[in-house]
Amino acid sequence: MVRPKSQPGSPPRTNYKAFYTWAPDELLNECTTLTTMQYLENHRGDPHLYNFNAFSRTHDAHISVCPGRPGEPVCVDDRPTKGDPFFFMHQTVFKRIGVRLPFTPFERELLTEINTAPTQLHPNSWAFVRAFQILCGYLGFLPSVDVFLHFFEVKKQGKSFWVSFSGIAGRILLSLF
Amino acid sequence: MCCAKHDPTALDDFPLYWTEHPKLLKAKALDELPPADREVCKALAGLGIVFDTLKLIVCEYNAHSLTTYFGGETPPLLPSVIYCVMLIHLHVCGFA
Numbered sequence: 264m265v266r267p268k269s270q271p272g273s274p275p276r277t278n279y280k281a282f283y284t285w286a287p288d289e290l291l292n293e294c295t296t297l298t299t300m301q302y303l304e305n306h307r308g309d310p311h312l313y314n315f316n317a318f319s320r321t322h323d324a325h326i327s328v329c330p331g332r333p334g335e336p337v338c339v340d341d342r343p344t345k346g347d348p349f350f351f352m353h354q355t356v357f358k359r360i361g362v363r364l365p366f367t368p369f370e371r372e373l374l375t376e377i378n379t380a381p382t383q384l385h386p387n388s389w390a391f392v393r394a395f396q397i398l399c400g401y402l403g404f405l406p407s408v409d410v411f412l413h414f415f416e417v418k419k420q421g422k423s424f425w426v427s428f429s430g431i432a433g434r435i436l437l438s439l440f
Numbered sequence: 441m442c443c444a445k446h447d448p449t450a451l452d453d454f455p456l457y458w459t460e461h462p463k464l465l466k467a468k469a470l471d472e473l474p475p476a477d478r479e480v481c482k483a484l485a486g487l488g489i490v491f492d493t494l495k496l497i498v499c500e501y502n503a504h505s506l507t508t509y510f511g512g513e514t515p516p517l518l519p520s521v522i523y524c525v526m527l528i529h530l531h532v533c534g535f536a
Binding site: 337349350374377381394398412414417424431438440 | 450451453454455456457458459460461462463464465466467468469470472473474477480481483484485490491492493494496497499500501506510
């Protein structure tokens with residue numbers, strides 16, 4: 264989870280349902296287990312997370328990683344922080360898929376286009392996003408949202424609250440992660 | 441890939457928070473795309489390859505591995521020059 268360094272108090276746990284009336288109970292029960300600074304510190308030596316500049320040092324003044332509050336669902340917005348921006352992020356998206364902060368212009372444009380928060384996109388779909396950019400870099404063109412959305416469509420599977428990219432029959436570009 | 445430069449306007453309109461209504465988009469047809477993107481799509485489709493997502497990600501920070509993954513070939517669309525650009529890119533980022 265990424266937050267500004269100042270953290271005003273959050274609404275009590277029992278208020279989340281009232282704050283986010285649209286959110287199903289399953290989503291309100293999706294909470295981070297990274298709730299202590301010690302837990303985060305334990306990961307700082309993890310080469311998969313930090314040795315490849317998961318968080319660019321030049322951006323330290325603008326980004327900080329903080330533990331979540333116990334019981335705080337991943338769908339909370341900036342009302343608890345009174346307008347200070349933050350977002351949640353699944354650890355595996357950094358660790359296994361290699362997403363780095365700040366997001367690339369392509370990642371920003373794509374998430375904005377599909378109106379989907381970083382943690383709302385299924386990690387397997389983050390893998391498509393990364394692999395597509397690597398492929399474009401190798402082949403020598405800038406990754407384009409329009410090109411990506413020619414090969415993938417945006418879906419929600421069943422009652423799942425995740426958003427996923429799904430390959431199109433007849434024009435599969437990337438294998439499942 | 442390396443980190444982008446800091447952009448103070450990057451949060452404008454960006455969906456930081458879980459959205460109630462994500463846009464569930466159908467795939468775009470070729471004739472919906474700008475001409476340049478259309479050509480890229482045709483080129484990618486013309487390769488006739490389903491790329492291995494996991495291998496691409498594993499090779500990301502190792503240009504040599506990426507070349508190996510592509511069968512030792514230089515990139516098929518724009519040969520050799522682009523490969524050099526990528527090496528410089530990685531070097532600048534401290535990964536070379």
